[in-house]
Amino acid sequence: MSDPVSALKNAAYNAGIAEISELGAVGMITLRGDLSAKVLQKAAVAAAGVNVPDQRQILTEGQGGMAWMSPDELLIMCAYEDANAKLADLQEKLAKTHALAVNVSDARAVFEVRGPDAREVMAKLAPVDLAPDQFTTGMFRRSRLAQVPTAFWMPQEDTFRLICFRSVAQYVFDVLCAAAQPGSEVEYF
Amino acid sequence: MLIVSCPCCGITAEETEFHAHGEAHITRHTVGSTDDQMETYLFMRKNPKGVHFERWRHQNGCGKWFHMARDTMTLEVFGTYSAQTYEPPEKLLAEIDAKRPGWRDTA
Known part of the structure; x- marks a missing residue:
């Protein structure tokens, strides 16, 4: 049997205000x-x-x-x-x-957004109230990330995991990297 | 911007998470109906300034269909209710009556 290959081969971005990584085959x-x-x-x-x-x-x-x-x-x-x-x-x-x-x-891709500003990165892209008292660990939210449907949750504080369709994995990765670019802290939360 | 509550999953979100699919409670005329009924079913839609009942879908969320009553002029959302019904719930109609007296005359 052929080896499973995830959508972006565990691509990662560590230069921004949050670490973005693709989590491989889940x-x-x-x-x-x-x-x-x-x-x-x-x-x-x-x-x-x-x-x-x-x-x-x-x-x-x-x-x-x-x-x-x-x-x-x-x-x-x-x-x-x-x-x-x-x-x-x-x-x-x-x-x-x-x-x-x-x-x-x-059919899916899974990403992780990690770091103290992870909430801000997600909040820039999803029309969801991500204030610390409104979105907590254990909640699971299906919404959109910029232009595509995603579902996400927080396995622990400062860490988001999100699921999207494999066909839009590159888009999701790019848009997450853009939202996490250096110097883009909003410091709202 | 509309703030919509999905009656299926309980999420309250803004309208870009949802998608509107036109007027609700349309009678689906089918085999055996007259040409006029068919025309009404296919093409004739209300375009009220005020209370309007619509079908919506939680497109980027739970994916379920539901109904919504809103005001096309003020964009006030009166309420949402199950898709599995032929008419709006009485309670919601009573609320709309209180907020927009006489709306039924122009609907």
């Missing part, structure tokens, strides 16, 4: 269905290793995690090489349930 499974169904919840928890997150929340544990995407959609994260096995397991458990599980690992 396993991601989209799960759609009735989120209140016990069988779906059990299967999702088994695959992700964490509980089903509340509305607009994310729960992570090591490389695994689960994010609330919409009223009928969850995103399960795992190590890239585990995605197919977890998917097969999910599909077996959900064979008799109206649900859809798809491995979307290769």
Whole structure:
């Protein structure tokens, strides 16, 4: 089997007010269905290793995690090489349930924005209130970054992770670098 | 700029995260309807100065469709409600009645 290649081959930018890096291949499974169904919840928890997150929340544990995407959609994260096995397991458990599980690992790119000014970099690009008391760790927000849809969360203070479509990875990287260019601190937060 | 609350995921955001998809509560005339009904369904749209009901989608968010009542002149958003309905909820209509007396006469 060929080796997984991430969209930008772990490109990084460290010259600005925040460190931008592409995180390489991350396993991601989209799960759609009735989120209140016990069988779906059990299967999702088994695959992700964490509980089903509340509305607009994310729960992570090591490389695994689960994010609330919409009223009928969850995103399960795992190590890239585990995605197919977890998917097969999910599909077996959900064979008799109206649900859809798809491995979307290769359709996405994941970035990290790190540093004391990470909030400012993100706030320049997304129409989201990123004030420290409004957007906190554990929240998961689907929005847009400049012109493209993205979803992001804060695994810890001063660090954002964001997911976008692979086809716009270069755009997202470029726009993040532009927002993080040296001397561009706003010092709003 | 409109500030919109998505009834599906509960996020309140500005309008660029959403996308408008035209007038709401249109009757979809289909096989067996008259030419006039078909024309109305395809082409005839209200263009009120004031209260308007629209279909919107949380384009860059949860991706769900919903309905919104707003004022086309002041850009006030009266409220949003589920897409799975044929008409606006009574409670919302009552609120609009209070804010814009007589709007039904011109709607």
